[in-house]
Amino acid sequence: MDAVLNTAGKKLKRKSQNELSRPSREQAEAAVRVLLAWAGDDPVREGLLDTPRRVAKAYEQIFGGYFEDPAEHLKRTFDDVGGYKDIVMVRAIPFHSHCEHHVLPFVGMAHIAYYPAEGVVGLSKLARVVDIFAKRLQTQENLTAQITSAIDEQLAPRGLAVMLEAEHQCMTMRGVQKPGVSTITTQFTGLFQDEPAEQAKFMTMVRGGGL
Structure with a gap:
């Protein structure tokens, strides 16, 4: 039983950042459109048309620490x-x-x-x-x-x-x-x-x- 649990635990270990499959920019922007619609707004109205691109660009900056090594x-x-x-x-x-x-x-x-x-x-x-x-x-x-x-x-x-x-x-x-x-x-x-x-x-x- 212990061997089974150990094997399962290894499989559930979190992948390192290098092993993660990063979605494409297009996928990220599509996800933003879904969230805008879920929040109750219309993602294709004029004021929101460019919002997915802006959000993706902002995320690159505010979460840029994932791609830097402090060492x-x-x-x-x-x-x-x-x-x-x-x-x-x-x-x-x-x-x-x-x-x-x-x-x-x-x-x-x-x-x-x-x-x-x-x-x-x-x-x-x-x-x-x-x-x-x-x-x-x-x-x-x-x-x-x-x-x-x-x-x-x-x-x-x-x-x-x-x-x-x-x-x-x-x-x-x-x-x-x-x-x-x-x-x-x-x-x-x-x-x-x-x-x-x-x-x-x-x-x-x-x-x-x-x-």
């Missing part, structure tokens, strides 16, 4: 930093993503801090990593974990802290309809995970209190 942006580090080994923080990185449950936006800020081990990475690269993962269907929890994992694996810092705070339109536009509610997620590794004082230092810096 590529973290490969190059700089060792000539005068022996600097203290905390490096990039605060208030704007991002927008889409909830995988309702395909509605959630928008917010990411805060990233790390203690360098061998060298430092270009500051813009951390923002790139946030964008790449944000431009996929997400939950905020998974987005936080993916950003943390990518940076931790590539830089191997002595400690890493990631905090995301965002407002979810699936809570604002539908369901409980509560605008202004923020969701905060955090993940810590190394020094930040082991030492509560380092977490407190990170939180103080996030809130603009300096050191």
